[in-house]
Amino acid sequence: MTLEEARKKIKPLDEEKMETARKRWDSIAKPLHSLGKMEDLITQIVGITGEVKVDIGKKALVAMCADNGVVEEGVTQTGQEVTGIVADNFVKETTTACVMCHQCGVAVKPVDVGMVKDTTARTDLKVMYGTRNMTKGPAMTREEAVKGIEAGIAMAEELKAQGYRLLATGEMGIGNTTTSSAVASVLLDQPVETMTGRGAGLSSDGLTRKINAIKKAIALNEPDPSDPIDVLAKVGGLDIAGMAGVYLGGAALQIPVLIDGFISGVAALVAAGICPQAKDYMIASHVSKEPAAHLVLEKLGKEAVLHADMCLGEGTGAIALCPFLDMGATLYNTLSTFDDIHVDQYEELK
Ligand SMILES: O=C(O)c1ccc[n+]([C@@H]2O[C@H](COP(=O)([O-])O)[C@@H](O)[C@H]2O)c1
Numbered sequence: 001m002t003l004e005e006a007r008k009k010i011k012p013l014d015e016e017k018m019e020t021a022r023k024r025w026d027s028i029a030k031p032l033h034s035l036g037k038m039e040d041l042i043t044q045i046v047g048i049t050g051e052v053k054v055d056i057g058k059k060a061l062v063a064m065c066a067d068n069g070v071v072e073e074g075v076t077q078t079g080q081e082v083t084g085i086v087a088d089n090f091v092k093e094t095t096t097a098c099v100m101c102h103q104c105g106v107a108v109k110p111v112d113v114g115m116v117k118d119t120t121a122r123t124d125l126k127v128m129y130g131t132r133n134m135t136k137g138p139a140m141t142r143e144e145a146v147k148g149i150e151a152g153i154a155m156a157e158e159l160k161a162q163g164y165r166l167l168a169t170g171e172m173g174i175g176n177t178t179t180s181s182a183v184a185s186v187l188l189d190q191p192v193e194t195m196t197g198r199g200a201g202l203s204s205d206g207l208t209r210k211i212n213a214i215k216k217a218i219a220l221n222e223p224d225p226s227d228p229i230d231v232l233a234k235v236g237g238l239d240i241a242g243m244a245g246v247y248l249g250g251a252a253l254q255i256p257v258l259i260d261g262f263i264s265g266v267a268a269l270v271a272a273g274i275c276p277q278a279k280d281y282m283i284a285s286h287v288s289k290e291p292a293a294h295l296v297l298e299k300l301g302k303e304a305v306l307h308a309d310m311c312l313g314e315g316t317g318a319i320a321l322c323p324f325l326d327m328g329a330t331l332y333n334t335l336s337t338f339d340d341i342h343v344d345q346y347e348e349l350k
């Protein structure tokens with residue numbers, strides 16, 4: 001499916017089925033809306049799939065691995081080689097996110113969408129060997145950025161065909177908080193300083209270099225804030241592009257997609273800029289400790305469930321939400337109703 005085909009396929013949620021789901025929650029023997037966001041998210045999933053019974057048994061984490069040319073500017077605490085090392089560990093299923101996935105029954109799908117070296121991760125969707133340094137020119141061409149998005153759409157298609165019912169976005173890419181802050185700064189029209197944090201543990205000097213590099217890249221490339229693909233291509237990265245594609249592909253195929261942290265949230269922003277309706281298919285999991293993460297979620301109109309000061313990436317926050325959603329689905333599908341236990345409801349609920 002091309003980006004254009006995916007965009008055209010995205011339709012509004014099934015309101016009628018969501019109303020049925022709300023009535024089901026209200027008929028369950030408990031105070032009204034007492035499960036809060038658990039109820040709202042399960043109702044959203046009913047609207048996404050158009051199925052009144054909820055089945056999110058088969059879940060997968062798509063981990064988009066890519067390198068970012070801007071790392072040359074000294075904007076990260078660790079070297080670029082860490083991207084490939086962690087990607088290999090994704091394949092061995094030993095990263096933090098992988099262990100969390102094992103714990104709660106989520107399959108792990110690492111993808112090399114643009115690392116500088118080939119690793120053991122699949123390379124069939126690779127767009128290029130790392131993006132260019134955005135302080136010296138555009139990180140990518142528009143065509144390369146679209147290819148990255150289409151890699152994510154292809155993953156959503158592949159996983160849908162394999163019977164997956166819920167996807168989580170994750171990433172690995174040294175330097176991707178720099179690109180994410182640049183994209184967010186342009187799309188949210190906010191000062192670079194407000195949108196930039198320490199990523200994977202940057203020093204104060206490093207933070208100043210990072211802010212200056214982002215300012216330089218934006219001034220040089222002049223990304224058009226009304227064109228999210230232009231912003232993604234000029235000051236973004238392929239990890240962000242790949243995840244944006246997973247959101248768009250998920251929406252086109254009626255699969256809910258979990259947003260992880262800051263980078264994953266910025267990818268959601270790009271996807272929502274391309275097709276605003278795609279937001280209805282996204283679920284916010286947690287608020288990353290990166291300073292602008294809450295601003296990105298606000299712009300998306302999403303309230304996350306978890307406020308846990310996590311900022312690891314890889315999809316860890318999204319996976320942390322899976323047990324909560326599994327509980328919600330089981331409660332919704334199986335709990336007894338007021339009628340079952342012979343308790344009179346208020347008249348207006350009948
Ligand atoms: O998801 C987040 O909110 C998040 C916040 C800070 C760092 N990270 C992870 O750290 C890496 C990027 O950090 P950096 O400093 O290299 O830009 C990347 O591999 C992400 O998975 C992730």
Ligand SMILES: Cc1cc2nc[nH]c2cc1C
Pocket residue numbers: 078082086171172173200312313314
């Ligand atoms: C070791 C390491 C693991 C990571 N996972 C996601 N981002 C990361 C950054 C580092 C440095």
